[in-house]
Amino acid sequence: MxxxxxxxxxxxxxxxxxxxxxxxxxxxxxxxxxxxxxxxxxxxxxxxxxIPVAPKLLFGIPADSFEVVESQIKRNENLSEILIPHNVSFAAIAELAKNSKEVFDVRRMAANKKITLFFDKDSTRKARYLVYEPNLTEYVVFNLHDSLGAKLHQKEVTVEEKTIYGTINSSLAESVAEAGGSPALTSLLVDVYAWQIDFFRIQKGDWYKVIYEEKSVEGETVGVGRILAVQFGHDGHEFQAFYFDQGSGTDYFDEEGNSLRKAFLKAPLNFTRISSRYSPRRFHPVQKRWKAHLGTDYAAPKGTPIRTVGDGVIVEAGYNGGNGNYVKVRHNGTYTTQYLHMSKIAQGIKSGTRVTQGQTIGYVGSTGLATGPHLCFRFWKNGKQVDALKVELPPSEPIDPKNLNAFEEVKAQYAQKLATIEFPPQPMELQAAL
Ligand SMILES: [Zn+2]
Structure with missing residues (x-):
């Protein structure tokens, strides 16, 4: 026709x-x-x-003009194997790979990823475009005719406000999963309260309500955005958190406008128990004599990541007979922390490396003078060793008075939204009502 x-x-x-x-x-x-x-x-x-008839666009290509075929990359299939059967010359493929390098290295194409081929509708069925989707949010368009190059595109991400709530029976992660939330959401929630709630001592009956952002692409969830507000009931206390940008970065604040962030994390790792506390005098299990223990020992399985409790600079990272593999971090003029007996020091951690709070600096082990896998954590304040579990730490910056009105507005809006989330009655209450 x-x-x-x-x-x-x-x-x-x-x-x-x-x-x-x-x-x-x-x-x-x-x-x-x-x-x-x-x-x-x-x-x-x-x-x-x-009315002009608008062409149907697929990845920005007028799809009506082509025969469009979707498939997946097979195991060990490379760009040549995909294109040669479709009338693209080897020379053109080599040229394409070279021209695309800056945008997308074609050797990174992986098995099972989706590809879409656009063919000429005539009898030659020559491939004109190849679209590769490396992940849920991006796609690469390879132009197989005139320019022989590639362009990386971002798909449109839709951000939607969602709510989730639950009561904890065993762990926060389990409860969040039951309520339909992802592990990423759990980890964001743990971060919000890293300084308030010890998630290893979470209690049955603790509860939460969360307002957060969910990102989706073409109707499919691709991830969690920010947590915007939380109410967390723990150990008889209620902790509120509101996300707010003071202009110099974002943070979470309580209902009074105090930052939830304290200067340091409560513990440098997920530990099973504190096996030995700071003490000026204890019987050393390996040396079999009384000496001071100027640290806190956290028992944990070998390989457990050890995190720096605050931002800082590595001042020592190495090995000695007593400490085994150890790392020392200077946080500021007042505080320094040290982490001993590591099975190994994390990659890139050496004297002079700048680290950020929560960054993994090593892994639990039992090198040096240690009977079993544990972390010995040491804390210095003004050059003197102190008990990390007792040291009083300064809170970080509260809401600036000039931002107070804006913060109050955000807080009121989200406090109201949180209040509308109602827990369904518990089975016990239902029974009582009958
Ligand atoms: Zn110790």
């Missing part, structure tokens, strides 16, 4: 479709309006003539 023929066909199809819609609308919703149908059709036909 020639171009004129296609245009005429499209025109007829469109007119008929719109005419049918207009008939339906007439008979159902606008039964009272007595528009003669013939007339309505004429008017619509006039309108259709004026």
């Amino acid at each position: 020639n171009k004129k023929g296609i245009a005429a066909l499209v025109f007829v199809l469109l007119s008929t479709g719109i005419y049918l819609i207009s008939t339906q609308v007439d008979s159902s919703e606008f039964a009272s309006s007595k528009k003669p149908k013939q007339k309505a059709a004429e008017i619509i036909m006039d309108t259709v003539e004026a």
